[in-house]
Structures are given as structure tokens and as C-alpha cells.
Amino acid sequence: MFVGHYAASFALKPVAGRLSLGWLFLAAQFVDILFFPLSLLGIEKFNYVENYTASTHFELVFMPYTHSLVASFIWAGLVFFAVKRILRHTTHATRIGLVAALVVVSHWFLDFLVHTPDLPLFSDASTKLGLGLWNYPIVAYLLEAGFLLGALFIYLRATRPVSRAGRYSAILFAIALLIINAINSFAEPIAKDEITLSIIALLFYLSFAGVAFWLDGKRIPKAAESSGG
Template structure:
């Protein structure tokens, strides 16, 4: 659900202009950014043996970065950085955006999200499994993208008093819209 995470960031930006869009976009993917070095070192893995490859097929064993406690810790750390850079409100917003990754993953992932890092205690794994129903999960991502983009675009237009700024807002929104659409296409087709 890479695209859905980005759509959420665009929507949040409409309501939280004090947090830069790049920080929101990075924040929505921060759990996956932290996942990459652990994947490369073999601490976390991806399993394609059960369902194959492609959109929503992989089982992700991100037992540290995508555990409930791990996601909370990463969210709090991101919030602390945001507090130093942009203030208290931005801190709460960015921490919530980072944690939203876990919430959205909970909806789409099969049961592969642990509660505690390393699946300590061998507790049940969580995941509602919307990826089992490809049309449903694509629809959810598309809905998040459309709402997030619409919120971003309307907010940008609202803040633009003169014609020149309206043109710039429209152009920047068009670029963002293209990037969001591209992220959805690459997500669904598993190009990247």
C-alpha cells in the first residue's frame, strides 16, 4: 500500500501546512525506510513462497520495524525530531502520520504484523488481509489517494489569492497528482 500512504500524507498536508510535504511523505514510509537495512542484513525478510509475487502477495516478516511497539517507537522518534524542527503541533502530526503506516498495513496485510519486536512472546500476528481481495485493496488505495489529493488541491487553491499563485498551486497539485497516480500504478503492477 505504498500509494495509499502517500495519499494520506497529501491529505494531512492540507490540514497541517506547518509540516513540509516531503516530511509527511517520508513519514508515511518511515517504517519501510527502516525496514530496508534490516532486510539487507537478513534481520527482517520477505517471503514469496506462499502466495507468489505481485501486488499484496508477499508475506513480510518485518518483526521489528512493523511490530506495534516498533512502529510506536519509530513514530515517537520522528515526532521528537519534528518538534525540534517545526514545533509541538508538527511533532504530534508527524508522529501520527508515521504511525498511520502501521494502521493502514494492519488493514491490508495478511496476519504478518507482530505486537512486539522480534515477535517476542510468540503472540498472534495481526493483519485483516484486504490484500487477499485485490479489487478491494486497490479500491481502498485509490480512495485514499483521491481524497488526499482532493484535500491537498483544494487547500492549495484556497491559499492562493492571486492568479499567479493559483497557477503555481494548480501546477504543483498536477505534479503531485501525477506522482500519486504513478505510485499507485507501480504499486499495483509491482514495477518497483
């Protein structure tokens, strides 16, 4: 899954307090942001295989440290303690830490819907899971789009714009994400080697998070508005 992961970020931003939407974007792709560098280092592994599924061109060979269910919970736990520690002088630090951890762990469950059975429970030798919706590109695409738009709706209802940019930018951003995902799912791959693909993926994750950090300042929670006034 690609842009559908950001559904968790948008949907949970209303309960994430002062934690920026940008951090929640990084949390949603936390394990992928680790996976690509680890693959380049040879610690995890994927191969470029043209049309490996009807939607994707990679065979995910070895990723127990980032994409096993147990590893996902361990990373989420570390994120929880890190956020709680960093925000220790603020109210709701525990809740915000839990929200960030939940977004990290949501990655595995969303991946589970689309991946072919390549997501290990714990080690590479353990059972591998995945419902394989990537083999049905339209279904997989619509599922991601549905998650993203549903979550955007929750986000828009729970926040209000503080500037003209804040009024439309979240919607335009979501449309851009859907267009990029359409290209990703249905067009010829822009690169055909693991190194370029990894770099492109990381650049996308970081740029999307950059936009989300910017967007976060353009809309504020409605709840904060009423409790503040």
C-alpha cells in the same frame, strides 16, 4: 499497502505547517524505509514467494522492530521529538511534530487492512494481525486508490497553486502513483529476489518523496495566504 500510505501525507499536509509534503512522504513509509535495509542486514526478514497473496509476492517473516504496533508508536515518538527539536524556534513545533508522528503511525493501521496476519503487536511471539485484503486484489487496489484520491481532494482544497505546474502536478502525480500501483498489484513482478526487490522499493520511496518535495513548493496552504494578507 503501497501508495495508499501517502493518503496520510496528503490529508495531513494542510495542518503540517512548514513541514514539506516530501517529509510527510518519508514519514508515511518511515517503517518500510527501515524494514528493507534491516532485511538486507538479516535483522528483519521477508522471502520472495510467488503469489504469496493474490496481490503480493512476499512472505513477511520477521519484522518486530519496524512493523509491530508498539514499535510503530516508538518510532512515531522519536519522530515527534526530532521534529519538535529541529523546529523548536518556530511556532506550532509541537503540532507539526504530532502530525509527523501521526503519519508515521498511520502506516501500521493502513498495513493492517491489507496484510495477512503478520503484523505483531510487540514481539515476534506476540499476536500477529492483518485483515488480509491483499487476497482480494481489486478490493485492496480500490481501497488504496480511494484513500489516495480522497486525501488528494483534501490537499487540493486546502492549498492553492503558485505556478502553472502547481495546478495539475499533484493530480498527475497521484495518477502516476495509481498506475505504478496497478503494475505492482496486477503485473508480473519486475524482480524475483529479495535484494533487488528491496532496492527497487527503496528507490520508489525516495523518488516519490523527491517529487513530493518538489510539489510542495508549487502549492501553498490557503490558510497561510489569508493570515499573511
